[in-house]
Amino acid sequence: MRRVVSHIRLCAVNHAKIATLDALATEYVRLCQQYTTYFCTDAPPDKYATPCFESPLSQRWQRVVIQHAAGIAHSWRSNYANAYQDFLDLLAEYKEEPEGEPPVWKEWNTPTLKETVIQANANVALLQPSEDSSFDYWLRLSTLECRQPILLPVKLAAYHRQALAGKALNTSTTLTRKQSGWWLTLSYEEAVSIQMRHDAPVLGIDVGIANFITASDGKKYGTFQGKLAARHKRDREKRRRKAKLRACLKNKGIKRLPSTRNKKLARTVRQEINRAVNQLYADHPDAQIAYERLNVAGMKFKARRMNAYLYASNLAYIPKQVSWGALKRGIQARKVKSAYSSQECHRCHYAARTNRPSQQTFCCQVCGHTTHADVNAAENLASRLGDTELQACQSRADIKALLARRHEEWQQTQRLAVVQPPAELARQPA
Ligand SMILES: [Zn+2]
Numbered sequence: 001m002r003r004v005v006s007h008i009r010l011c012a013v014n015h016a017k018i019a020t021l022d023a024l025a026t027e028y029v030r031l032c033q034q035y036t037t038y039f040c041t042d043a044p045p046d047k048y049a050t051p052c053f054e055s056p057l058s059q060r061w062q063r064v065v066i067q068h069a070a071g072i073a074h075s076w077r078s079n080y081a082n083a084y085q086d087f088l089d090l091l092a093e094y095k096e097e098p099e100g101e102p103p104v105w106k107e108w109n110t111p112t113l114k115e116t117v118i119q120a121n122a123n124v125a126l127l128q129p130s131e132d133s134s135f136d137y138w139l140r141l142s143t144l145e146c147r148q149p150i151l152l153p154v155k156l157a158a159y160h161r162q163a164l165a166g167k168a169l170n171t172s173t174t175l176t177r178k179q180s181g182w183w184l185t186l187s188y189e190e191a192v193s194i195q196m197r198h199d200a201p202v203l204g205i206d207v208g209i210a211n212f213i214t215a216s217d218g219k220k221y222g223t224f225q226g227k228l229a230a231r232h233k234r235d236r237e238k239r240r241r242k243a244k245l246r247a248c249l250k251n252k253g254i255k256r257l258p259s260t261r262n263k264k265l266a267r268t269v270r271q272e273i274n275r276a277v278n279q280l281y282a283d284h285p286d287a288q289i290a291y292e293r294l295n296v297a298g299m300k301f302k303a304r305r306m307n308a309y310l311y312a313s314n315l316a317y318i319p320k321q322v323s324w325g326a327l328k329r330g331i332q333a334r335k336v337k338s339a340y341s342s343q344e345c346h347r348c349h350y351a352a353r354t355n356r357p358s359q360q361t362f363c364c365q366v367c368g369h370t371t372h373a374d375v376n377a378a379e380n381l382a383s384r385l386g387d388t389e390l391q392a393c394q395s396r397a398d399i400k401a402l403l404a405r406r407h408e409e410w411q412q413t414q415r416l417a418v419v420q421p422p423a424e425l426a427r428q429p430a
Contacts, residue, residue: 001192001327002170005163006185010139010152010175017150018182020143024061025116025177027144031055031065032072033113039073040110046070056144060123068119076111083108086295089339092396097353116177125173127154127186136161139173139184154184164188194330203287204382205280206342206374207294207318210360212276214374216382219283222276228269235265269314277321281329289331290385291322292338336384337391339399345369346379349406366407 034053039045047067055062090103118125126140130153137154156164167188174185204216212222224232246257296316319335326333344351345364354365362369362376369376384390393399 001190002187003163003190004185004187005160006174006183008154008156008160008184008186010154010182010184017152020150021141021152021175021182022177024057024141024143025118025175027055027057028061028065028118029113029116031057031062032069035066035069036072036076036113037110039070040076045073045077058124058142058144058146061142064118064120064124067121071119072111072113080108082293089295089396118175120173120175122171125175127169127171127173130154152182192327192330194332200286200288200332202290202382202385203284204290204378204380204385205322206378206381207292207315208374209315211374212273212318213280213322214372214378215280215284216375216378217284218372218375219280220374221280222272224269228272231265231268266314270317273314273318273321277318277325280322281325281331285329285331287331288385289322289326289333290336290381291319291333292341292381293335294319295338334385336381336387337393337399338381339393339396340403341380341384342373342377344376344380344403345407346371346376346383348410349403351400351403351407367410 031053035049038052039049043049047070049066049070051059051062051066055065057065084105087103087105094102120141124142128138128140130136130138133153134155135153136156139152139154140149141152142149164186170187170189172187176183176185202216206214208214209224211220212224214220249257294316323333323335325331340351343353343355345355345362345367347369348364348367350364350366352365355362356373357363358373360373362371362373364370390399390402393402
């Protein structure tokens, strides 16, 4: 697991060195943008691609740029593919049971690099311990001028030194240009082994607004309702007032306008989510976790009125924290396919929207199995962890067909159970 130590200030550097670094960064970002667009539209992202754009940067720097751009394009492409698959699933769902407006796909723009960030490796930026000065390291950085590297002094704060003590640093470094100057990020690898038996009990978790996390054993963690919702409502009123004030100030030609964003509320929501996730792991130290990949766009689409809630509740942050929390603790947590997990009956596998008479309740239309809707979903997710047949399904339609087959099998076992008693009765004397 990679641990990063950021916010290391590149200090006491003279103006000439800063100017050299800025000039290098300008070329770096310009070329990185070219390759990013290229890898997103014209060619698959390839770290080893042959250089195809003119640049004053050295061969080594160009390779670093190509690697950086390939990384950005790779995650953009996979996010795009996931979002498009989510859209197709949503469309398929809509075609099954049309309700309201059909979902619409909005084409994505390719990424625009807004920040000045250099992701370097030892070929262009070599970190060397300093023995003869008050600095901790020297960063030996190649520049636009051939064979004229600059030496940037790196001084660690006490807490940086503590965090890095005895650690073997990675040779890759990140340099970030902020208004306040240049900042350095270092990293090291920390081995966390998963110490979990293969037959450890599986806990399924369902993510939602009413309860941030519902576990398949029925336990619930965190909620957006109550305290947070009340705060959010107050916040919205405040934002509305601020927006009016902004409009008023803007008319008067005032340049510096007050922000309408509330970072504090977003932070509180994240803290509540962290607390919920920590409690989940404290209660289940020996379980392996099955969780769903969230289709946030789909959830937004289905619950327009809840849009503001979804924004504030930051739902996508929950699975991220769950997976991070597991990694940190050496617990196994895996994503499972979530199609129909909230409509499928955990007992008889009958899947239909009518199984959900309300947001909260699950009531199977065939076998009558009744439980909390989120618990039913979490139970389904838990049993999908070892379900290789379901995990192998390529599409929503495949999953639906598989569930229909399992329901059919369930019905057959029921028929046998129902048919047997009268046959036995007939054998008895009248
Ligand atoms: Zn059922």
